[in-house]
Ligand code: AP5
């Protein structure tokens with residue numbers, strides 16, 4: 001299996017680039033944000049709880065998110081691999097991912113972090129807020145999402161640094177140019 005983590009702050013292009021990675025490598029996409037938004041749309045109990053947290057730009061509990069990941073791994077055992085988008089977001093989530101994959105004798109191949117300056121992130125997200133009305137794309141929540149990323153999520157990069165699996169990629173420029181950089185990083189994964 002090829003297991004790739006697409007990491008980066010809100011608005012760095014994880015969703016946009018995931019689509020291209022899936023097309024090229026046939027991986028199964030696991031976006032915890034999308035899974036949570038599905039729960040919100042279906043108005044499940046979990047969705048109702050998650051919406052309050054997401055609208056503030058805080059993180060949903062590790063236990064909930066890890067449960068969703070384990071279900072997806074179980075569902076797609078015979079896939080060529082996974083792309084994790086927006087997960088792991090805490091060091092505990094990274095440790096749990098390692099355990100969950102090792103249950104299938106699998107592991108993370110590379111963790112690619114998209115680097116984009118704060119002003120550009122805010123600009124992209126305000127723009128998407130206007131176009132799609134995503135409820136956490138307003139200035140107050142955007143600022144908190146980026147602060148939460150800096151405080152709680154950035155440390156995940158050190159976890160993968162230590163395992164020599166972290167590849168930093170410039171997340172600015174055209175979507176195709178960024179994708180070329182991602183393909184280059186994936187090409188270095190040892191099988
Ligand atoms: P999540 O859905 O993961 O949102 P996010 O991390 O805030 O990131 P986004 O989806 O906003 O951005 P993206 O990096 O995917 O960028 P995109 O490609 O869309 O999480 C939402 C919430 O769910 C969290 O706040 C949290 O509450 C909860 N949650 C999710 N996962 C969790 C977890 N593991 N643990 C706990 N809680 C969790 O691009 C953004 C915009 O920029 C788009 O309009 C796009 O068209 C544009 N764009 C993309 N590339 C470019 C480019 N190269 N140039 C110009 N514009 C571009």
Ligand code: MG
Nearest residue numbers: 014015033086
């Ligand atoms: Mg996204």
